[in-house]
Amino acid sequence: MRISIFGTGYVGLVTGACLANLGHEILCVDIDSKKINSLIVGEIPFYEPGLKELVAKNKEKGRLKFSVDVEEGVSFGEVIFNCVGTPSEKNGSADLKYVLGVAESVGKFSKGHKLLINKSTVPPGTAKKCWNKILETNPVSEVEVVSNPEFLKEGSAVYDFTHPDKIVVGAKSGRAYGLLRKVYAGRVRTYIPFLETDWETAEMIKYANNSFLATKICFVNEIANICDGAGADVKLVTQAMGLDYRISPKFLNPGIGYGGSCFPKDVRALINSAEEKGYCAQLLKEVDQLNNRQKEIFVAPILDKLRAVGGNTVTLWGLSFKPRTDDIREATSLRLIKKLIGEGITVKVYDPIAMENVREEFGDSVSYCKGIDDSVEGSDVIVLVTEWDEFRNVNFLELGEKMRNKILFDGRNIYEPELVREEGFEYFGVGRK
Ligand SMILES: NC(=O)c1ccc[n+]([C@@H]2O[C@H](COP(=O)([O-])OP(=O)(O)OC[C@H]3O[C@@H](n4cnc5c(N)ncnc54)[C@H](O)[C@@H]3O)[C@@H](O)[C@H]2O)c1
Structure with a gap:
């Protein structure tokens, strides 16, 4: 099947690569030409395990292509996935301008019967808004709107996409449900519940x-x-x-x-x-x-501890919002960095993947370290923020030698307090003795 994907972010690119891998012909479209250019030369604009290889394989087979041309994108696919972002407005509501923008383009450029499938996470009522937008643009449009929310998790997105616990499809016609079954045919060999609902219910489930x-x-x-x-x-x-x-x-x-x-x-x-x-x-x-x-539960005790020992340097381990991704959107690390810098504390950071994204946000106001050893040099406090595997088995005895004071705040409760204390550290966890 010929399928277009609008938005080549975490959801769109994974969807495109995985559907290409099932044998579909995929055209991924994004308005960000930098992203598309990097994808054309084989670079993935973000970190997601296994994705680079999957994109490369399917590009080579000629099943996965990229474009910034919106009209080409609408014309190409029999079905069109809407995977653009839905960020928060100032008041917290979902900003639907990108989702509705795609619906408008689909109304404008599509000919004949097509499906516009909203995979972005959108509030109940959005499929209807997309449908109205299409009709406003072209009152005789034959496009059908479908809601098909995505449940993948960054860090295991490729696996999640191919092994979902359910496929939820909100639509208005048997034809639309049938086409979605064809899209996902062969997604995995085992049985996956395929839930047919109306638009609003599908949107609400997510x-x-x-x-x-x-x-x-x-x-x-x-x-x-x-x-x-x-x-x-x-x-x-x-x-x-x-x-x-x-x-x-x-x-x-x-x-x-x-x-x-x-x-x-x-x-x-x-x-x-x-x-x-x-x-x-x-x-x-x-x-x-x-x-x-x-997110701020450690700030006051860290400052108290620093005052008590006359220290001024804090090391943060892990910056992405969770392990196995470089995504720092709403990451706890950002809040901590801001608070600590605001208190005049020297902040040293280390993350296996997400450092560059944090540098874009904080520039030179924090010190970016090459690795774990470097990050604790001369520091008073370590705060474990994101539980990357490489932080799990560190030698606190050796690290303590490099530090001015040996204090550990374990933000994800990954360490055993008595073992860390045996290695000379003061330990503070979340709800741990
Ligand atoms: N990231 C996740 O783990 C995840 C999981 C499930 C669902 N979702 C939902 O999926 C949606 C996308 O999330 P994401 O993390 O992939 O976002 P993202 O910010 O990584 O990517 C969105 C992409 O859409 C592009 N875009 C915006 N307008 C466009 C247009 N008119 N045409 C083509 N491209 C356009 C942007 O340039 C960007 O590359 C959101 O609604 C999100 O809530 C995300």
């Missing part, structure tokens, strides 16, 4: 999914913060909770708040979407606020 996970994280952070005062160890508390099959052990790790390009903006967008319909989403408002608070 928000409900992300908001639930965000709420689960906030809940467990709340329990961890209570453990801190109660003298209980949250690690054992959550291990025990996870044994209850109704709860499951996933997303039960407390830490210094969630970030990324999805959870924060999607929770806020759902709050706003509910508000527009006259409903106050109180629980989700709390989730958003609690997560903001959690």
Whole structure:
């Protein structure tokens, strides 16, 4: 099948490469010519494990092409995926200008029957808005709009795309559901539930999914913060909770708040979407606020510790919003850096992949280190912000030799407090004794 993909970001490029790998002919379109030019010469504009190889393989087979030409993109595909960004507006609602921009182009340039498939995360009612936009542009358009939200995770996006736990399709005709089944035929060999819904339900499923996970994280952070005062160890508390099959052990790790390009903006967008319909989403408002608070939970104790030891240098380990990605959108590291710099602290940072993105944001106001050893040289405090594998088995005894003071704030609870203390460090975790 000939398929066009609008937007070559984390979702669009993975979708394009994976569908090409299933044998479809793919044209990926982006208005960012820098991105498209780099893709044409075989460079991937962001880090995602396994993606470079998949893009290269399918380019070579002639099944994956790139263009900045919107009209060509609309004409090429029998189905057109809308994978453009939906960032937050100032008030938290989803900014739909890119999504509606694609719908307008589809209305303008398409001939005959085509599907416009919204894969971007959008509030309930957006498919209808896209449909209206198409009709405004071309009142006799034969384009059908479909909602097909994506559930992949950065860091394992290629695997997730090919092994989804469900495929959700919101449409208005049997023909549209049938075409989507053809698009995904062969995605994996095992059975995947294919859920046929209406537009609004499909759109809502994605928000409900992300908001639930965000709420689960906030809940467990709340329990961890209570453990801190109660003298209980949250690690054992959550291990025990996870044994209850109704709860499951996933997303039960407390830490210094969630970030990324999805959870924060999607929770806020759902709050706003509910508000527009006259409903106050109180629980989700709390989730958003609690997560903001959690991102700063270490700031005061770090400053107290520095004052107590007469130190002034903090090392941050991990900058991306989670391991295995270079994405720093709404990353906790950014908030910490800003706060610490604001207090006049010298900040040293190290991340295996995301350093350049942080440099674009903070320039010379922080010191970028080549590796773990370099990052702790002369430092007073280490803060583990993102749990990349290479931070898991460090030799604290040796690292401590290089430091002025040996203090560790473990923002993801990856270390065993007694072992770190045995190696001479003062240890602070989230809800850990
Ligand atoms: N990143 C994730 O993990 C993830 C997972 C599931 C769903 N989503 C959702 O998918 C959508 C895309 O997310 P992303 O992280 O891939 O975004 P992104 O910012 O990485 O990429 C979006 C791309 O769209 C391009 N674009 C904007 N307007 C365009 C237009 N008119 N024509 C062609 N290209 C255009 C931009 O230049 C950019 O390259 C969002 O709604 C997001 O919430 C993201």
